[in-house]
Amino acid sequence: MKLTPLAAHTPEAVRAALAARGWDTQPAWFAATGMQALVVLLEEITEAEREALVRWGAKGGADVLTGEGWALVGAPASRLAPLARSDRLPPGLERLAPELGRFLASYVDPPRRWALGGGSALDLDHPVLIGIVNVTPDSFSDQAERLVADGCELLDVGGESTRPGSAPVPVDEEIGRVAPVIEQLVRRGLGPVSVDTRKAAVARAALAAGAAVVNDVSGLAFDVALAGVVGAAGAGMIVMHMRGTPDTMDSLAVYRHVAADVAAELGAAAARAEAGGVARERIVVDPGFGFAKTPEQNFRLLDELATVVGLGYPVAAREALRVAGATTSPN
DSSP states (O other), rough: OOOOOSSSTHHHHHHHHHHHOOOOOOHHHHHHHSSSSSEEEESSOOOOHHHHHHHHHHHTTEEEEEEEEEEEEEEHHHGGGGGOOOTTOOTTOTTTHHHHHHHHHHSSSSOOOEEEEGEEEEOOSSOOEEEEOOOOOTTTHHHHHHHHHOOOSSEEEEESSOSSOOOOOOOHHHHHHHHHHHHHHHHHOOOOOEEEOOHHHHHHHHHHHOOOEEEEEETTTOTTTTHHHHHTOOOEEEOOOOOOTTTTGGHHHGOOOOOHHHHHHHEEEHHHHHHOOOOOGGGGEEEETTSSSOOOHHHHHHTTTHHHHTTTTOOTTTTEEEEOOOSOEEE
């Protein structure tokens, strides 16, 4: 007998083992995701729900750790799946099915395309590089051409720094910085282009100039009208996690559990985007490395990035300048 331990952190290991032994792509992928061990944190649960989870875990062989108002449940995805079906749900756990069902659906079938403005889209079956374009008049064209030549599929244009201590830029000045650059990039076929702004008026001008994406580092906390502008234009949107403003964010880097807290706040921001009219398939979330996070928290968040991926949206990692789907697709 020969024993080979497989990587446990990704279903790709099981999928590859099955494919090497003759399984077709789709069945191998679904079997692999079903075998993958998952851990979900449930909060704000009642005592009756907590007891029902303990009974279900004991009967089904799942690991359940609980405390007052919360539970940690660990089991293969295939074993968790019945909890997402109303016809197979144990009594007392009716509130669990919708949220767990949403998570498992996005886990098994992650986003494969990101819909942008103007009818364009980016495929997410590979990491998508985002190039940051400085808007100094004498350099942006050469920058953009180099970024595209280096493989960037989206160019991000910003006219206001969000580094700690940076001064706010008036709306008219910010528009004057970004709109002409976006217009020229699009005219030269160097798009699609995104605009990095927190302001609805700037986003409106940028979209009129040809931008296909709005990248909001404030997570829709700065300007409540921004989501409506993006939704009305049918553009893509990146919603980043940040607390406070560039002047105050460092003092707000206090978390009970950084990955879970960031995921919860990002989920709320994405919900605001959807409520403002931005379609779910047009939203990407960004955990905001370096924004309202200490270096230690950045590393912890990176290590637990799957918690953010579990929201079901594509994830942009600003440090690596990549956008990737929830997992690698089987195709």
